[in-house]
Amino acid sequence: MLLVLGKGGVGRTVAAAVIARAAAVDGLRVLVIGLDGRRTLTELCRGSDVTVRMVSAGSALEDYLLDQGFGGFARRLAESGIIEVVGAAAPGIHDLVVLGKVKQFANEGRWDLIVVDAPAAGHATSMLTSVDGLLGIVDGGPIREQAVAVRAMLRDPVRSAAVLVTLPETTPVSESLELAAITRDPVGVAVAAGIVSAVEPVLDLPPMTALGSGRAAKGVAPARAALERGLSTAEVTRESISRFVDGLGAPVARLPRLPVAGVDAEDAALLAGILRAGGLA
Amino acid sequence: MSAVGDLIGSARVVVCCGPGGVGKTTTAAALGLAAARSGRRVVVITVDPARRLGEALGLVDGLGPDPTRVDIDAGDAGGSAGGELWAMMLDPEVELERVVRSHAVRPGQADEALSNPFTRSIGTSLGGTQEYMATEAVYRLSTDERFDLVVVDTPPSDRALEVIEAPDVLVRFLDHQVFKLLMGTGGRVTRLLSAATQPLLKAVGRVIGTGVLDDVVRFLRSFTGMEHSFRERAVAVRRLWRDGSTAFVLVTAPRPDTVAESRRFAEQLWSAGIGVDLVIANRCSPAVDGVDVASARARAADAEGDARRAWEYVAWCAEVHAAESVVLEGDGPTVEGAPLVRVDRLATDVHDLSTLASVAAALTS
Numbered sequence: 001m002l003l004v005l006g007k008g009g010v011g012r013t014v015a016a017a018v019i020a021r022a023a024a025v026d027g028l029r030v031l032v033i034g035l036d037g038r039r040t041l042t043e044l045c046r047g048s049d050v051t052v053r054m055v056s057a058g059s060a061l062e063d064y065l066l067d068q069g070f071g072g073f074a075r076r077l078a079e080s081g082i083i084e085v086v087g088a089a090a091p092g093i094h095d096l097v098v099l100g101k102v103k104q105f106a107n108e109g110r111w112d113l114i115v116v117d118a119p120a121a122g123h124a125t126s127m128l129t130s131v132d133g134l135l136g137i138v139d140g141g142p143i144r145e146q147a148v149a150v151r152a153m154l155r156d157p158v159r160s161a162a163v164l165v166t167l168p169e170t171t172p173v174s175e176s177l178e179l180a181a182i183t184r185d186p187v188g189v190a191v192a193a194g195i196v197s198a199v200e201p202v203l204d205l206p207p208m209t210a211l212g213s214g215r216a217a218k219g220v221a222p223a224r225a226a227l228e229r230g231l232s233t234a235e236v237t238r239e240s241i242s243r244f245v246d247g248l249g250a251p252v253a254r255l256p257r258l259p260v261a262g263v264d265a266e267d268a269a270l271l272a273g274i275l276r277a278g279g280l281a
Numbered sequence: 282m283s284a285v286g287d288l289i290g291s292a293r294v295v296v297c298c299g300p301g302g303v304g305k306t307t308t309a310a311a312l313g314l315a316a317a318r319s320g321r322r323v324v325v326i327t328v329d330p331a332r333r334l335g336e337a338l339g340l341v342d343g344l345g346p347d348p349t350r351v352d353i354d355a356g357d358a359g360g361s362a363g364g365e366l367w368a369m370m371l372d373p374e375v376e377l378e379r380v381v382r383s384h385a386v387r388p389g390q391a392d393e394a395l396s397n398p399f400t401r402s403i404g405t406s407l408g409g410t411q412e413y414m415a416t417e418a419v420y421r422l423s424t425d426e427r428f429d430l431v432v433v434d435t436p437p438s439d440r441a442l443e444v445i446e447a448p449d450v451l452v453r454f455l456d457h458q459v460f461k462l463l464m465g466t467g468g469r470v471t472r473l474l475s476a477a478t479q480p481l482l483k484a485v486g487r488v489i490g491t492g493v494l495d496d497v498v499r500f501l502r503s504f505t506g507m508e509h510s511f512r513e514r515a516v517a518v519r520r521l522w523r524d525g526s527t528a529f530v531l532v533t534a535p536r537p538d539t540v541a542e543s544r545r546f547a548e549q550l551w552s553a554g555i556g557v558d559l560v561i562a563n564r565c566s567p568a569v570d571g572v573d574v575a576s577a578r579a580r581a582a583d584a585e586g587d588a589r590r591a592w593e594y595v596a597w598c599a600e601v602h603a604a605e606s607v608v609l610e611g612d613g614p615t616v617e618g619a620p621l622v623r624v625d626r627l628a629t630d631v632h633d634l635s636t637l638a639s640v641a642a643a644l645t646s
Contacts, residue, residue: 007301007302008300008301008302008437009300009301009302009303009304009534010302038538038542040538120301120302120437169630170629170630170632171336171630171631171632172630201593201594201597203590203591203594205587205590205591205594206587209587209588209591210587210588211580211588211591211592212580212584212588218571219569219571219572219576219577219580222569222570222571222572223569223572223577223580223591223592223595225569226567226569226572226594226595226598227591227594227595229567229628230594230598232628232629233628233629236628236629236630257601259597259600259601259604260601260604261535261536261537261601261604261605261607261608262536262537262538262539262608
């Protein structure tokens with residue numbers, strides 16, 4: 001199971017879809033799980049052999065209660081509002097049932113790889129640490145057993161690993177490295193790899209590259225401005241990527257920023273091809 | 282004056298909301314800085330667990346649960362015109378203690394409630410609590426005479442709605458039979474209900490362990506008598522969100538999924554009786570004036586070596602700009618009656634006061 005982690009807006013969902021698609025092309029049976037209820041993941045995996053599932057806290061809890069033999073009781077519990085009180089009684093219970101559902105998929109044995117598009121950074125770590133928090137509160141019963149089993153799954157480097165996604169910018173890299181540290185300890189999930197997403201074409205040109213003169217001078221001034229901008233972006237990009245590579249302690253792949261406003265399924269397939277080739281040079 | 286200038290010049294509360302990763306925190310800080318430089322006394326509060334605001338404001342020690350004054354005359358951030366900028370980060374535990382102390386109805390009650398082992402974990406990890414604490418903090422700041430503008434940085438949209446709805450959720454919970462049952466109030470009717478619901482509690486006990494349930498009941502009972510005051514506050518906060526002097530700024534980015542999420546969020550706000558006053562499309566790729574994709578490609582084809590690669594890059598920039606314009610101008614994130622302000626991405630990211638000042642300048646130009 002691969003947990004794809006990153007702050008909002010760094011391209012985490014795209015990275016999850018790209019990893020899943022790349023693995024499916026390699027012939028693996030891949031399941032990708034979305035936890036935030038957005039349809040993006042399904043759209044990005046269209047036209048591939050990847051299976052997409054959405055898991056939400058509400059449905060997972062109901063499923064869990066049904067599995068525990070509470071039967072039609074689950075509905076009454078939900079209607080009575082007591083679920084909210086249970087949630088209050090055992091903070092993290094929603095996160096636990098979500099992770100429990102993921103574990104259930106893992107135990108089915110139908111999948112060679114399960115990719116989880118985790119929620120955004122702060123939320124993801126609270127989700128992952130909530131299992132420990134819950135173990136500190138709940139003294140017994142099935143919930144405790146579930147928490148123990150989920151923790152064992154997360155901490156087993158054979159079964160679970162994390163992929164950290166970042167943008168090639170100063171603050172996102174710092175945040176991603178912090179997230180990597182938390183993922184290792186206290187969460188206890190091994191960090192397997194990093195992905196730098198949306199890398200702009202890196203300019204390695206002399207700043208005063210001749211763009212044209214005389215009759216060809218039209219448009220040169222704005223082009224020059226774009227070029228100068230590109231060069232300073234390239235500097236930040238280079239510095240950020242090398243800091244990420246040095247700090248992560250795991251292999252890092254780079255994916256390009258495509259000249260589009262938003263990545264669609266076709267773009268994701270293209271990126272998956274680039275990832276299979278090891279990412280950008 | 283610009284749309285942003287008008288807004289930060291007159292509002293009492295500005296709420297920055299929108300999907301994750303669009304730069305809400307930075308935008309909130311930049312709006313705060315711009316307002317302070319125009320002479321207002323501003324406090325910016327972040328309720329996002331991601332702690333970027335302090336960094337952007339150049340506060341090396343980070344932000345605390347109390348407003349910290351930001352030295353806006355430092356560096357090239359520009360003059361302050363008598364304005365002030367303060368910033369703070371929500372600490373749910375500290376806020377919970379404040380709330381409990383301010384609502385306590387008898388001596389010793391606050392200490393009793395706070396000493397319950399449950400109270401601590403509830404302030405930090407219980408879903409909804411953090412959101413409720415955020416509304417409490419915003420309310421408190423809005424009545425604080427030191428400030429004439431409160432800028433709120435909210436968590437990503439789905440959670441932001443929880444912040445807005447927190448007072449309503451609390452009122453519903455306080456009125457809920459289960460709550461009354463657990464509190465042991467309501468007399469005979471409740472006792473009857475209680476008999477009917479006992480198996481429910483037993484079932485819950487079976488799932489989470491009875492020790493936990495006992496803790497919860499003790500926890501809720503330690504709050505006895507505070508319900509009235511909680512309810513009054515919830516009503517006041519509800520009114521504050523919908524007050525004419527409270528402005529909602531929807532921050533978005535020129536990406537199709539982000540724009541779609543922003544539209545949904547604006548609709549949800551609308552159903553909650555809240556209108557969006559301004560839309561900011563953040564981190565747009567700048568236009569290459571007068572150069573379109575085709576002409577830049579033609580130039581690249583005519584050139585060689587470095588010049589060719591340079592023009593290819595220019596074509597790439599023009600292509601990104603064109604693609605983003607389609608997203609913003611097509612179905613767009615536009616909300617009726619709310620101006621759309623486009624802010625170009627900076628070449629470097631915002632990590633100190635002078636880069637923040639560039640964002641503020643771009644916002645108000």
